[in-house]
Amino acid sequence: MIDLAKTIDLSTTYLGLKLKNPLVASSSPMCGDVANVRRMEDSGVAAVVLQSLFEEQIELESDELDRFMTEGSELSAEAVTHLPELTGRVMGPDAYLTHIVKCKQAVKVPIIASLNGTTRGGWLGYARQIQQAGADALELNIYHIAVDPDVTGEQVEKQYVDLVQSIKKEVTIPVAVKLGPYFSSMANMARKLDAAGADGLVLFNRFYQPDYDLENLEVVPNLILSNSHELLLRLHWIAVIYGSVKADLALTGGVHSAQDIVKSMMAGARVAMMTSALLKRGISYLDTLSTELLVWLGEHEYDSIRQMQGSMSRNAVPQPKAFERANYMKVLSSYAAR
Numbered sequence: 001m002i003d004l005a006k007t008i009d010l011s012t013t014y015l016g017l018k019l020k021n022p023l024v025a026s027s028s029p030m031c032g033d034v035a036n037v038r039r040m041e042d043s044g045v046a047a048v049v050l051q052s053l054f055e056e057q058i059e060l061e062s063d064e065l066d067r068f069m070t071e072g073s074e075l076s077a078e079a080v081t082h083l084p085e086l087t088g089r090v091m092g093p094d095a096y097l098t099h100i101v102k103c104k105q106a107v108k109v110p111i112i113a114s115l116n117g118t119t120r121g122g123w124l125g126y127a128r129q130i131q132q133a134g135a136d137a138l139e140l141n142i143y144h145i146a147v148d149p150d151v152t153g154e155q156v157e158k159q160y161v162d163l164v165q166s167i168k169k170e171v172t173i174p175v176a177v178k179l180g181p182y183f184s185s186m187a188n189m190a191r192k193l194d195a196a197g198a199d200g201l202v203l204f205n206r207f208y209q210p211d212y213d214l215e216n217l218e219v220v221p222n223l224i225l226s227n228s229h230e231l232l233l234r235l236h237w238i239a240v241i242y243g244s245v246k247a248d249l250a251l252t253g254g255v256h257s258a259q260d261i262v263k264s265m266m267a268g269a270r271v272a273m274m275t276s277a278l279l280k281r282g283i284s285y286l287d288t289l290s291t292e293l294l295v296w297l298g299e300h301e302y303d304s305i306r307q308m309q310g311s312m313s314r315n316a317v318p319q320p321k322a323f324e325r326a327n328y329m330k331v332l333s334s335y336a337a338r
Contacts, residue, residue, distance in 0.1 A: 004294040009304035012046075014248050014270040015137045015174035015200045017110045019046035021293070022261060022305055023286055026252045026273035027051050027114040027141060027178075034102050036283065041107040043286035049273065050103065052114040052141045053096045053130075055122035093126060100133040110136035112176070116143065120166070127167050137174040140167065143205055144180070153184050160189070161196045168197035176200030176250065180207055186237050187244065194245035201241070202250040202273070203234050225276035230254035235267045240323050242268025242313035256280075258292035265305055266312035 010021035025031060025040050027049040037048050096113075103111045113135035117123035123140075130138055140163070146156050160179070167175055175197070181204045183189040190201055211222040231254030238249050251264040252273035264272040278285060302308055310316060314323045 004298045008294055008297050008302065009306070010290070010293065010297075012265075012270050012305050012309070014047070014250065015112075015176060017047065017136060017174070019110070019271065020044075021046045021290060022265060022269070022271045023289060024112075024250070024271045024273045025049060025278065025286075026275045027139065028275040028279075030275065030278065030283075032099065034099070034106050037103050037111075038106050039283045040286060041109050043284050044290040045109060045286050046271070047110040047112060047136075048103070048107070049112040049114055049139055050096075050099065050135075052116040053093065053126060055115075055117040055119065055126065093129065097129055097133040100130065100135050104134045112137045112139050114139045114141045114178075116141040123163060124166060124170050127171050131171045131173050135173060137176065137199075138167075138171060139176045139178055139200075139202060140164070141178050141205070145207075157183070157189060157192065161192050164193055164196040164198050174199040176202050176248075178202035178205050178252070180205045181233060181237065182207075187240055190237075190241045190245050190247075194247045198247045200248040200250055200270075201245070202252055203237055203241075204253055206230075206253055225279060226254050226256075227276075228254050228256045228260055231260050231263065235263055236323060238264070238269050239267040239313045242310050243315045258289055258296050261289065261293055262296055262308070263312075265309050268310040268313040270309065 012019050012022045014024070021044065023044060023046050025045050025048045029051050030036050031048055032051045040048055100111060100113055111134075113130040113133075115123065115126055115130060115138060117126060127138060142160060142163070144156060144159070160177070164175065164177060177193050177198045177200070179193075179201070193201060206226065209222060210219045212218075213220045231251075234251045234253055238251055242249060248270045249268055250271045250273055251267070251269040255261060255264065255272045255274040256277040261272045281288075297305075314320045
């Protein structure tokens with residue numbers, strides 16, 4: 001019997017890091033436990049993105065505050081009323097930096113830190129400390145809700161670009177930007193971030209929308225785990241952006257099966273990140289995904305992951321209009337014909 005693991009190369013690269021496969025654990029409270037990170041490595045994960053360090057949950061000295069990201073509408077971490085309470089334990093900066101050190105000592109896979117800041121001093125200062133702690137890369141978890149009607153889309157975009165440029169001047173480790181899909185021109189925004197120095201783009205951050213408690217008349221957090229349907233939005237934009245930027249592309253949100261991983265790679269992603277699938281199925285599910293991925297590649301006569309990356313991007317398919325307006329009309333007509 002053929003050993004697929006020896007004949008098929010699952011390796012990929014992301015942020016300049018050589019990974020044994022495209023399976024990456026995305027940022028979540030699960031990654032706040034060293035034992036979980038070790039189990040992820042044992043189950044076949046290629047890299048781990050630690051849970052985010054949230055600046056506004058840390059007591060800051062008043063002189064740290066400035067106007068870098070606070071004019072009009074803050075480029076901030078998740079507002080309390082817009083996010084579920086994922087965990088009752090929040091790591092302060094010292095504990096977070098110690099956690100990076102412990103994870104680096106416990107596993108061999110790359111450890112990517114995640115930072116969610118609110119001020120210039122916080123973003124830059126913590127980025128430097130994260131690098132000093134030994135993180136292999138840094139993911140900027142930018143979660144911006146533009147609620148101020150006086151703030152223009154152009155101003156919002158400039159905040160993102162200025163942030164990336166500033167952090168790239170402070171650290172030498174690779175920097176990825178995790179962002180949401182709500183830009184007027186996503187392809188143009190990707191190009192701007194690429195020009196600003198982003199080494200990777202992570203598509204997309206999930207917008208946690210609050211619900212209403214009608215009995216207590218309160219706005220309450222609401223968490224719904226992802227499903228494979230959410231993959232479609234990510235596939236669309238990665239396929240569109242692929243080839244137009246130098247930055248590596250990572251897909252996050254909706255990765256639940258080996259087929260989802262294959263689709264992510266064909267669209268142009270270097271890695272497929274997941275959390276909900278591991279919460280639903282357990283960390284050991286990573287091993288199942290690796291096996292099923294090998295089987296799929298073997299059955300479809302692929303020798304490597306790299307062979308398929310970008311093969312179904314907008315620039316590669318015979319009908320690129322499938323990613324444009326023409327597809328809208330096609331979908332509507334196909335439904336009416338059923």
